[in-house]
Amino acid sequence: MTGAEFLTVLTTTDSAAKAEALARGAVEARLAACAQISAPVMSVYHWQGAIETAQEWQVLLKTTAACYEALEAHLTAAHDYDTPEILALPVVRGNVPYLAWLTFETTPPA
Template sequence: MPRVLTVLTTVDSADAADALARGAVAQRLAACAQISSPVTSVYRWKGAVETAQEWQVLFKTTEEGYPRLEAWLTAEHPYDTPEIIAAPVVHGSTGYLEWVSAEVAR
């Protein structure tokens, strides 16, 4: 079974989050995507500490599918330098992991 990853990004609006989530799933780059309520992000950007309200989008994909998802997110994301980070799913129910693998295009 292919290794499953969770991939996180953040955007500045609910509409942008929805567009990324729907686009990635529609193109079979991710089996699903979850959008979290606004979070407050504090970060350093161009020498200044910034605070912004953002929406998190968590994608489920495979390790094999990750390069395509990353390339698509980079192209479609509204930020110049988007946060795109991936973490392996160490354990999960067999049925769910099989579903993710089946839904992500090869």
């Protein structure tokens, strides 16, 4: 099992509670096998003509390429940002038993 079939999807939000809701919703919907929430990070970015600085919580979601479109739609609908950060990073290699678990957890029950 390699690369193109697995992704780590990244998003950010402005509170721990919102990060947990995004993570929990994606896992409950089986769009991600798991999610990790990082402690607050400082983001610096351009927004509406100004440079902004904000504290955000980063959510990393482990999923398959087959789930990406549905996961992106789910995050977009659940997010309260006008333009949420949603980035998919390919998994180049991974532990085969972990990737098998990831596939199992993102496959809806028959």
